[in-house]
């Protein structure tokens with residue numbers, strides 16, 4: 119499984135951008151109707167909304183006290199809400215935010231920093247540092263024996279749905295302890311959930327990266343496109359292996375071999391590792407396609423041979439074990455493309471996953487068949503195509519491709535546009551063409567769009583695709599969705615890159631392992647995989663459904679879990695930088711509750727306010743519609759300054775101010791926004807205004823808040839541009 123980056127990230131970004139464009143003092147909506155039912159899901163984005171429902175539905179706060187702002191006693195004293203209630207509500211909000219942020223925790227608690235086992239015995243240890251908790255989830259297996267260790271796969275997790283977070287990578291704290299043993303990274307195939315962690319992890323724990331030619335091409339591609347500079351002295355070392363000749367390379371005490379397997383990206387392989395304890399096989403992602411378009415069939419003969427020689431343990435991916443039967447061959451969809459192109463009156467647009475080069479080849483073939491030229495758009499796809507052509511993986515006759523810039527001048531019936539965006543990603547090439555926002559191509563009546571993928575399950579992308587297709591149909595565009603091919607009277611438009619149940623069983627039957635370890639899948643799906651293995655004759659005692667971090671020890675006749683090493687998720691933002699869990703918690707709080715800043719300018723000598731308190735609200739309430747509350751808050755602030763400023767020190771004063779504001783705002787709105795008091799003390803040569811948030815501009819002049827914001831906005835846009843070069847994830 120490979121998660122789709124382009125599908126979810128830009129959706130969140132678009133939201134963020136919108137917020138950033140809001141002008142002063144605007145916020146989501148007026149108090150009374152902002153959050154009906156007290157629900158805490160993020161409105162707007164279908165994705166956030168969907169997941170938010172389950173994650174954030176647990177808040178015990180309802181909207182029942184919403185009108186409490188009106189409840190005052192005769193002399194104007196507040197009555198409804200005690201200070202304790204306000205504080206408890208604030209704590210609850212913080213705990214909610216913490217819980218959401220903690221779904222993706224680094225292994226940072228001190229006790230867990232060190233593994234709870236010491237083991238130098240001649241046992242083989244297999245540890246899932248990632249990927250044991252769901253498909254598409256930073257797949258990463260560590261194999262360790264005495265003084266040698268290798269890592270198989272090193273992916274990232276693009277399904278992390280937290281504000282400003284692009285993806286997660288595995289917490290590799292354990293590698294600190296065995297750094298000197300690490301001999302190699304061995305990669306099964308070039309999807310991001312198998313290679314996306316490499317640019318973060320390899321520079322920290324250097325070792326050469328082994329893989330097939332296409333996989334190594336992809337590895338080089340992601341290192342080239344990585345946003346951050348590599349540390350000084352770091353050198354990317356790769357070893358390209360031939361997956362057809364059964365060559366075996368010695369890596370420490372191990373021998374490694376790659377075996378060709380079919381999946382949805384070229385160069386996919388099983389990794390065979392011969393160790394002093396016995397042979398293990400990691401299948402990588404696979405299906406057994408009997409008739410792949412590139413004629414590169416799975417090397418079933420070799421798998422059988424290996425099985426006959428003896429396999430100690432099979433580590434088999436588990437993505438779609440719950441799917442019955444067999445996955446249809448990729449070749450079943452080629453005719454569908456030819457048929458649709460036959461009847462399409464005008465231009466044809468095909469949206470698909472960016473690394474699915476076999477599919478691209480299929481479209482090239484169909485286009486040539488119909489004398490159409492191809493234009494391609496979507497940076498990640500173009501990048502992978504270039505790499506694939508350079509390495510000779512594609513058969514592209516000269517003159518087949520035309521630049522996207524000249525697409526508009528081509529006769530309609532001679533053009534096919536291949537692009538990213540089949541998941542409805544808001545910033546994708548397809549979406550921009552559909553919206554008329556694309557520089558060169560705008561969709562019109564009589565165009566045909568083929569969506570050659572299905573929305574990634576549980577991603578929320580089906581809603582995005584729905585919105586996009588609605589827009590297209592309104593324009594009079596013919597849309598072929600993979601799921602509706604029967605309705606449309608055409609053949610299949612997409613098949614999965616993963617096996618179905620019968621094929622998973624065959625993998626076990628071919629390799630005849632003594633022990634069976636399901637990997638790369640959700641716990642429940644791995645359990646199904648174990649049941650399947652038992653059906654094929656593996657004793658249940660010879661299977662284990664391990665969690666991330668659990669240490670599976672193997673001897674020639676025993677498999678057991680002997681302990682645990684630190685495991686967890688490190689969060690990465692759009693620039694490639696690591697983001698602390700604490701920061702994420704604040705972002706969630708901001709997203710849920712908003713922010714209120716008050717700026718007080720106080721004369722040091724007199725202790726009087728020099729101007730009316732400035733109140734800035736973001737994502738909290740719309741101030742213009744709530745003047746009464748804001749005026750009330752200003753009065754509270756004036757009173758607080760009068761009564762307390764001269765009596766306590768500045769830090770204490772600010773703490774009190776925060777508490778007081780929290781109480782006041784909670785009472786009137788039933789919410790606990792993040793509160794930032796800024797107190798400028800002027801005059802008397804005493805403590806200068808603080809805090810020092812302003813930075814210095816080029817001329818020595820202090821930058822204004824607007825300038826700082828403009829710069830941040832610019833950086834954000836650069837990040838976003840860079841993000842679009844990243845790859846998508848594939849079923």
Ligand SMILES: [Zn+2]
Nearest residue numbers: 119120309403
């Ligand atoms: Zn894959």
